[in-house]
Amino acid sequence: xxxxxxxxxxxxxxxxxxxxxxxxxxxxxxxxxxxxxxxxxxxxxxxxxxxxxxxxxxxxxxxxxxxxxxxxxxxxxxxxxxxxxxxxxxxxxxxxxxxxxxxxxxxxxxxxxxxxxxxxxxxxxxxxxxxxxxxxxxxxxxxxxxxxxxxxxxxxxxxxxxxxxxxxxxxxxxxxxxxxxxxxxxxxxxxxxxxxxxxxxxxxxxxxxxxxxxxxxxxxxxxxxxxxxxxxxxxxxxxxxxxxxxxxxxxxxxxxxxxxxxxxxxxxxxxxxxxxxxxxxxxxxxxxxxxxxxxxxxxxxxxxxxxxxxxxxxxxxxxxxxxxxxxxxxxxxxxxxxxxxxxxxxxxxxxxxxxxxxxxxxxxxxxxxxx
Numbered sequence: 001x002x003x004x005x006x007x008x009x010x011x012x013x014x015x016x017x018x019x020x021x022x023x024x025x026x027x028x029x030x031x032x033x034x035x036x037x038x039x040x041x042x043x044x045x046x047x048x049x050x051x052x053x054x055x056x057x058x059x060x061x062x063x064x065x066x067x068x069x070x071x072x073x074x075x076x077x078x079x080x081x082x083x084x085x086x087x088x089x090x091x092x093x094x095x096x097x098x099x100x101x102x103x104x105x106x107x108x109x110x111x112x113x114x115x116x117x118x119x120x121x122x123x124x125x126x127x128x129x130x131x132x133x134x135x136x137x138x139x140x141x142x143x144x145x146x147x148x149x150x151x152x153x154x155x156x157x158x159x160x161x162x163x164x165x166x167x168x169x170x171x172x173x174x175x176x177x178x179x180x181x182x183x184x185x186x187x188x189x190x191x192x193x194x195x196x197x198x199x200x201x202x203x204x205x206x207x208x209x210x211x212x213x214x215x216x217x218x219x220x221x222x223x224x225x226x227x228x229x230x231x232x233x234x235x236x237x238x239x240x241x242x243x244x245x246x247x248x249x250x251x252x253x254x255x256x257x258x259x260x261x262x263x264x265x266x267x268x269x270x271x272x273x274x275x276x277x278x279x280x281x282x283x284x285x286x287x288x289x290x291x292x293x294x295x296x297x298x299x300x301x302x303x304x305x306x307x308x309x310x311x312x313x314x315x316x317x318x319x320x321x322x323x324x325x326x327x328x329x330x331x332x333x334x335x336x337x338x339x340x341x342x343x344x345x346x347x348x349x350x351x352x353x354x355x356x357x358x359x360x361x362x363x364x365x366x367x368x369x370x371x
Contacts, residue, residue: 040171045184047165048103049191050158053199055099058092064370065089071332073370076203077155078123079130095119103188106170113166120163127156146209146321146342151202200325200362204355207328208321212339217313219243219252219341220303222323223259223269223293232272234348235320240273242343243318244280252316254286256303260294296323300330307336320345322358329365 054077061073065085074080080088098116102108108116130152137143221243224236232240236259246252255277259269270289277287293299307315317327321342331338345351 041180041184042187044106044165044171045187046191047162048106048184049188050195051099051162051166052103052188053192053195054159054162055096055101055103057199058096059100060370062089062093062096067370071369073332073366076207076366077151078126079133080126091119091122095123102166108170113169117163117167120159120166124156124159124163127152127159131156142213144211144213145206147206151206154202154206196363197359200359201355203325203362204322204358208324208340209342211341212316213251214314214316214339215251216316216339217253218256218306219246219254219316219318220256220258220299220338221273222296222299222317222319222327223257223273225262226265226267226269226272228264228266230266230272232276234346235343236269236273237276238345239318239320239343240276241280242341244277244282245344246316246318246341247277247282247286248280254288255282256288256290256306258290258293258299258302260292260298262294296327296330300327300334304331304334304336315339316341318343320354322351322355326358326361326365329362329369333365333369 057077058074064071064073066089069085074088074092078092080091083091098112098119102113102116131150134143134145134150134152138145221239224239225233226236227233240257243252243255243257247255257270257273257277259273261268268291270291270293274284274287274289278284290299290302292302303315307313315331315336315338317324317331317338318341319327324340324342328338328340
């Protein structure tokens with residue numbers, strides 16, 4: 001019998017394999033803990049990005065209110081009525097500062113985390129109240145929504161989840177802190193950018209596709225392309241048809257057709273729009289044309305003097321759903337509140353591109369409105 005046979009017996013082999021398995025299990029558990037830690041850090045960074053978006057949005061709205069008393073951009077996410085303007089500004093200002101503070105400095109003492117979470121819960125309660133109001137006015141027949149779930153309820157859920165994330169302590173960072181900070185910063189910026197993309201899309205879907213059924217004196221119909229053969233585009237026909245329905249249903253006393261003439265258009269859009277409206281049963285005496293409305297700004301510029309002269313009274317605007325948030329912002333900037341009516345639009349190949357185009361356009365008009 002060799003020395004090896006005497007020293008390496010079967011029980012020694014069993015012990016060796018058992019130790020190897022324990023080491024493998026330890027490495028596996030360590031890897032699982034690392035993966036779980038990275039997942040927690042990623043979700044935490046996403047929450048910080050969302051918090052930063054809403055914090056900056058609240059503060060930007062506050063800036064607009066301070067620059068122009070009575071100017072309220074908070075309607076795009078929260079309706080704080082019947083609170084007074086000072087109370088609303090104070091609530092949103094404190095909440096906005098706390099959210100930005102937590103997003104940039106998440107390693108906060110317990111008191112700051114709980115105060116921030118409480119502010120978020122308060123905002124979530126306001127959003128829930130707005131959701132109840134949505135169903136009330138829907139029941140009263142004042143709106144005709146595309147979706148049966150309002151944006152307010154979606155916002156309430158997001159704010160509640162964000163409150164939970166804020167109230168929890170920040171997850172521990174792995175050993176390589178420099179790499180971790182870089183990765184979490186990238187995730188935070190990505191989440192902030194995603195909010196910047198999704199928020200205008202949500203406004204198009206929830207706000208833009210909701211018809212506000214209020215009797216008005218004037219409905220302004222926005223123009224669209226006329227083909228080279230003189231026929232209206234599908235978009236233009238749908239807008240005029242919707243405006244004519246408002247008149248026939250007694251929801252608008254008169255129509256304003258606003259459009260221009262592009263380089264490749266044989267006629268001014270308003271001449272085609274007027275003829276179509278008359279063929280749909282609207283008397284010529286109830287139609288006014290704005291032939292210089294070559295774009296959104298031009299239409300607003302041309303119709304605001306009419307409103308200021310008292311000739312327009314209450315106003316509805318008719319256009320495609322993706323266009324309506326920007327129109328609303330343009331009239332808000334001019335100091336007028338209008339109700340929006342989406343055209344009964346048929347989908348065209350360009351719809352997706354037009355929806356995407358309105359994402360940056362929303363933010364351009366928003367910044368113009370508050371600044």
